[in-house]
Amino acid sequence: MVFLTQNTSRQREILEVVFRNGWDYMRRLLTVGKAESPELPTPTVLRNILVDLGPVYVKFGQLLSTRPDIIPPNYIEALTALQANVPPVSWTNIETLLREQLKAPVDQVFSEFNREPVAAGSIAQTHRARLLDGEEVAVKVQRPGIDQIVEQDISLIKSLAELVARTDFGEDYDVVALAEEFTNALRAELDFTQEATYTDQLRRNLQNSNWYDPKQVVIPAINWEVTTPKIMVMEWLEGAPILSAKLPKAEEEKRRQEVTTLLFRVFFKQIYIDGFFHADPHPGNVFYLNNGQLALIDCGMIGRLDPRTQQILTEMLLAIIDIDAQRCSQLTLELSESSSEVNLTNLENDYERMLRKYYNLSISQINFSEVFYEILEVSRNNKVKLPSNMGLYAKSLANLEGVARGFNPDVNLLDEVRPLMTDLFRNQILGSNAIPTLLRTTLDLKSLSLQGPRQMELLLDRVTSETLSWNLNIRELDPLRRSIDDSANRLSFSVIVASLIIGAAIISSNAQTPQLSLISNVLFAAASFIGFWLLLSIWRSGRLK
Template identity: 70%
Template sequence: MFSLTKNTGRQGEIIEVVFRNGWDYMRGLLTGGKAGEPRLPSPEVLCNILIELGPVYVKLGQLLSTRPDILSAKYIDKLTDLQANVPPVPWSEVELQLQKELKQPIEAIFARVDTQAVAAGSIGQVHRAALRNGREVALKVQRPGIEVVVSQDIALIKGLAELVSLTEFGKDFDIVALADEFTTALKAELDFTTEAQYTNQLRRNLSKTGWFDPKRVVVPEVYWEVTTPKVLTIEWLDGVPLLDSELAKSGREEKFAKQRQEVTTLLFRAFLQQIYLDGFFHADPHPGNLFYLDDGRIALLDCGMVGRLDPRSQQILTEMLLAVVDLDAQRCSQLTLELAESGQPQSLERLESDFDRMLRKYHNLSIAQINFSEVFYEVLQLSRNNSIRLPSSMGLYAKALANLEGVARSFDPEVNFLDEVKPLMTDLFRRQLLGENPLQTALRTALDLKSLSLRSPRQFELLLDRLSSETLKWNFTIKELDPLRRSLDDSANRLSFSILVGSLIMGAAIISSGAQTSQLSLVSNILFAVATLLGLWLVVSILKSGRLR
């Protein structure tokens, strides 16, 4: 609660926005109310609140849109389109920021800088410029003073997370860790060198491939000599958003159909390589980040949000794709549990039943009619309903797939996701099985087999020795055994107390019947009193346990 009182001015602004939009739950939290179970407003109201709260909360909403494992699809759809309604910073402030970061006059580095911003976002704004060597560049400059606002809002976000963590929802989703994850991502957004590194890695990965012509896919070059934590300078690419291109506007004209199909295939192959081979992918391929260049190439822009998948997750997701195609509910359940970070379903039968009910919707549909990104969103929803926590990378994976498939269907309505994947499956399985270097994988496997063959006789001999000497021990873990053991312990304890109470009563009766002195009568009374107290305690404990019958 302490962190909520650090920035009372900012907290007052937030309370005012929340009051105005009628979010009762958050209003109660901010005014010191009890943290009950979270109640979100409608997606539209939530977006309005985030926009009014300013750039940091807009960015938070955009980060939340990458977590369909936490929020339902209707919230994800709204948050995905969330954009900060912020005017560009005046050029005089931007100029001061540039000089401060680059530590020399702007004229010494740039031949020209357009003072009118091309685009303005929640963290920075973009200007077109030209270096002294004549190269056209896009200059992204951080909004002056944004780091102060971010640090204040991060403190409030963490304070609210601590309150919500007291609820069942907060415990189920480890809301404090989630807030830490979001605040780390927000801080990373303030360091433009991180985005520059991501851009460089994607550029390197896509320049080496056997799945498509690497010359037809472009990731802008980073100019490191003019890049700092608050200034990012990248190659300027002439083009338009893919869905605004002449190809996209040509509709169903026959002469453009083949060209559209080629671009769609190129787009899918570029992203399938990132996801299933590289394990490092552009996680935000929305229409504004996919450009159709004047020379016919496809450009991937704004590489600040990326996802990562380890080889095991890549393999499981490939198998999940096949299980969905086969409408195999049991296999989908098994693969979901293999992906899980923590949590087990209360009932495996219920999980399989949920998958069966979900996949049954697609029984009468052709493969072309199945929206695979929608299926993966439903997989995340089923996991959430069954208290299974999947890695956060699964949210980025589902979001990237949803954006990619959405753009592809808008660009080419005839697209079939599976038709794009099928030609790559054989190569994909070969690479996952043998790796990039089959000879090296074969040699490693041969060494493992040799080591196993050398150890096996000795291990078998030890097993026989233990069997013959009767020293072999078996360790079993039986589910639900602990509650049974505790129940037996309770029963044994109560039986012991019952015997003790009976013994005290009998002893007291014997002493009382033969008592000749006042001392013996006193001992008899004490024994009766102790037996009575123990008996009452035993009866009360049985009644409180609720197991009288």
């Protein structure tokens, strides 16, 4: 066992943290190598373990919180609130890293550089500075040496995943593949040029829209001249997190509604039109600027949706509004990566029970993010494996709705969605560019019109020549066929037993020689044996009653 055979101080530290926080299941798994049944720690215990293990595991927990498709909502809530209790890195170490990355002393690039960070996280900390040309910027600096720590902890996370993979829980959710996915995401966060690229892409996407005034939305511009894999320099935005924003008293209610509508439209465009969205819109990443603009920051976590998935999710939103359990089931199976073993009846029944509690509620009373979490829970319970981007989608909607309700408690999601529905369906039918879509449709219709007569001629020819055959594969038909075969066999044996008894009785009544008496006795014995065997088989099958 890799984890236990390698004796390092870090591994001993992990064992001590697990034992100290009382996760008995993992204690048995680490010491014995197996455990009776999967047993997650309580959300509080899991959060404490990750905090005690340090910044890398805190970041790992934050990434895990983006997968509500595999862990319950109470764990999502606990992991979402994870914050690493890490002190800021000393200026000496920060200055050394800046000099290495910039290939020049700090004062040759910045005219001012505030040595005290404005924010410090598990991977990086942010400083306020001014470039030589006078532009005020925010400088995100990676914690020195964090890349080596990440690589060390990644190997341990993968070893832990191999241990958990031996359990039923690990097999059901392919824990090794999940660990690979999370560790790749963790490595990606160490490359600030990727986050800068995402930031630029989001800004370009949001610059054009008929749903809102693009001038009211700000994504910080990246200064690529001084951005490196470990340093990201972007424009400084003057404002405050949206939930602590100060609005003019005279028009506060009106302004809150305007900003809420703007927030929803900005994110609905990202999700349902662009398929490229900010996947972490928690209150600290949505700013209300002093000039009244709305700003999105920290674009390191991005979700992607292909056009087919966008269409299914739009229909899912309508199915939820209509409280349509059957349609929710069908759409879930369309999203599923593997649905061959899913019992559709059970899935529909679970959706029916889940949606029943919303029957008598008005739309304004429905928490849609909670509904999506419950949809993921129903899928999880029915062994429906959904794509990983569904977790990011649900988490983004939950954060978005949470921020909107915190900023404007009177928000009604349906009122925000309804005006956009026509555009959403037109976009799904025609795409973002109608002309190429219409040209493709025209070519498809032309191809169909040319091939249709020939295909119809071929079909009629096969029908008239009696060479047409049908291949039908009906689910659950084999068990029915076997049941009918068993019944037919038992009926045949019953007829045989009755025939033997009648024949034996006729021979016995007219037996005038010892040979005929022997034949009669043999027939009675055979009938008795077959009859006893038939009764025994029916009794063993449980269908005697």
